[in-house]
Amino acid sequence: MSLSVTLAVYNEEKVLARCLESIKEIANEIVIVDGKSSDSTITIAKKYKAKIFSVPNDPINFHKQKKLANDKAVGEWTLQLDADEVVTPQLAKEILEKINSDPRENGFWIPRANFFLGKFLKKGGAYPDYTLRLYRRGKGNLPAVHVHEQAKVEGKTGYLKNDLLHYNNPTFARYLERMNRYTDSQAKMVTGGLISNVIIKPLFDNKQGFLTIYFRHLGFLDGFTGFVWALFSALHIPIAYFKSLESKL
DSSP: OOOOEEEEEEEEEETHHHHHHHHHTOSEEEEEEEEOOSSSHHHHHTTTTEEEOOOOOOOSSSSHHHHHHHHHSSSSSEEETTOOOOOEEEHHHHHHHHHHSOSOSEEEEEEEEETTTEOOOSSTTTTTOOOEEEEETEEOOOOSSSSTTTOOSSOEEEEESSSSEEEESHHHHHHHHHHHHHHHHHHGGOOOOOOOOIIIHHHHTTTHHHHHHIIIIOOOGGHHHHHHHHHHHHHHHHHHHHHHOOOOO
């Protein structure tokens, strides 16, 4: 079975080679949609013989770029990656074995390990951060509606065992940068009032609440890193709320 690896990128010269190096032996083609990068991203992509399409970024929903990359792929299976992700040798082997075994599934969820403050988180709902990234062509794609969505796959899906490494927050400054972008998007979907978004949800929300992450999902087992992760995850909610208020002034 042929495998297309797809990416949407923008100024990724610091991480792109690491990502592409990890999949060069399993990809029959690499499809990249570039948002008019101003660094050496394109030069790096060309070294890996990627098919490159240059399209200006959508400033709000980067998933539109990812969907476009998937649409351009011709392989029988698609593996959609971000430039700051790395496929381990174990995962690469598992992917090839799975798609060549005539699976009944049309898509596969991959466990993802997220890097934060110098380590990979193991608790707090951050691991295993299952993400639906491998799907049969014509049976799966991104809806491209909002920034936190998963792909949609027709039919049965399964689960892989080996981790996808996600170096999404190599520095705390990078985390804050991403946090600002995500809360911009989240602000468009805010519901409820002041008490709900400043007190109740930051503590008890099923996904982002501090108590949920730190205690129910055992974030405290990640030590100080787990505490910071829980705290700032919860802060997304009031920040998005205040951005929403500001937009209405």
